[in-house]
Amino acid sequence: MTSAILVSILMTLVAASTPILLAALGELVVEKAGVLNLGVEGVMLTGAVAGFAVAYSTGSTGAGLVAALVAGVATAMVFAVLTLSLTANQVATGLALTIFGIGASSLIGAGFVGRTITRLGPAFPEALSGHPLLRAVLGHDIVVYLSLALVLAVSFFLNRTRPGLILRAVGENDASAHAIGYRVIAIRYAAITFGGALAGLAGAYFSLALTPMWADSLTAGRGWIALALVVFAAWRPARLLLGAYLFGAVMTAELQFKAAGVTVLPPEALAMAPYLATIAVLTMMSLGPKSGRANAPACLGKPFSAS
């Protein structure tokens, strides 16, 4: 009996961690290329609403996930054109993207409020009836496995491949990379495309897997937590995995306390927990003996124009 409860808590933890992991992984690649996209929350919301709208109209969660991916890339492209081609301020543009995502998702979602869809199912349905241990390993949905595979892939790409090295070079010293002949702007476009796709997918995970119904501002600031996680991870994919699951644990604890009716703390105090934890984590990072910030890409947030 207790193992069943443990497995169900584990499933909640994995589900809560997955969208932040995806969004943060995308942003990590973007930041490694020297671009700071503060619009993650906005991209997630457009992905969430596009995924829900398509899944609702077609009845297929798979189509919803693809739509979210496309919507995420399209939204991120607005950011890319403004910051890369028109050299607009990255912080201001990222904020605009978030405000846009909140407005656009609420406008498109207005017709879907309260509607429900079939939740994204497990990748291996047979595993659910098996041994609890089997369920804990194989009982998740496809996006969970995809997110874990992507951590490995991104880590390998950045540290062990030539294109990954070039991407990092662009983020560390754009002028030198340009001088050797690398196409700084094109590489940054590619990175932002990847980040947009993952943020869109992360958003759809909220509307298709976590809460299979539409509500305004569904992602509740998780995009911002993803941004903080990149700092926490010191721009390393493996540490990102650890951080995302730590946050998943905080959020699961919040849910468990609520479900158990723990009244030591008011529910509002529990709702504050992820945000306070983010501030605490950011503070601890800078208190550490070797400041994590030293690992930040040197050209992060600086506009580049070739001339």
Add this chain to the structure above:
Amino acid sequence: MLYASPLIAVGLTMLIGTFVFTAMGYDGLHAVRDIFLTPFLEPQRWPDLGVKAAPLVMIALGLAIGFRANVWNIGAEGQYVMGAIAGTGVALATHGLTGWWILPAMALAGVIGGMAWAAIPAFLRVKLQVSEILTSLMLTYVAVQALYYLVRGPWKDPDGFNFPQTKMFSAAQTLPAMAEGSLVHLGIPVALVIALVAWLVMEKTTAGYAVKVVGLAPAAARHGGFSADKVTWASLLAGGGLAGLAGLFEAAGPFGQLTPQFPTGYGFTAIIVAFLGRLNPLGIVFGGVVLAGTYVGGEIAQTTVRLPQAATGMFQALLLFVLLATDVLVRYRIGWKARAA
């Protein structure tokens, strides 16, 4: 060109908005006319315009100081809520009392509440190099939860039929109207005076100059003896204090109490106001009026062409996008490129 680009941006937003909303199946032309023109053409809308512009202008004035110095306080919404909470605390403690001093005491509490909330990201950035962008935003979520807790718990009006809201403020705790029965309250002239003072400080004093140098050329600022830390502290405290005052004015004005509906997003919209105003205090008054127009006009369009309320937010974001894009016109001159022979 520097001052033309906000006007071009407003024009382009109207054009794009017409196409987008027509494509979505609404009467796009009518919607754009109602959002950008009707509020300014009908004098009976002007008081409402002023009431909505005042908090936007006050918050944006504070934010713009920081943006000039590369201090990105995006948590004004939280400071606005904290200011309202602190001021309401004074109001609940002085309920039943009368006296001229009550409202100033509430205003002071509002300023201090907003400043205290902004002091956290300021401290973390100056002492520990933690990015103020993320901390100030995270604190917004915390402030909103604190508000929910107070109005549902300790501050709930015992005679309020169990609604999550505080007592209504008394006459001595409410902002006086500028004319009998008018919506226009004291907050509007106060916002204008603050804009003038901010302009004087930014343009005519060494402190304002220090803010600009730290933002534009940090190395030169260090060399010239301007302290980046002091500028960070000052701009976050100014931003927090003004947002807190705006929050208190909103609580003691249009709301007259605290409710869970209190956080309306003015703190985020003020970011657009600051950019539309070119981070210039007098420009911000213009930006505040334009954005207030989108709120008032958005409400008009809800009844005339059944545009959803969320459309207002999308128009506001569209405006910021277009503005950032047209800024290219400020930085570069468009010209014909001579073909290489």
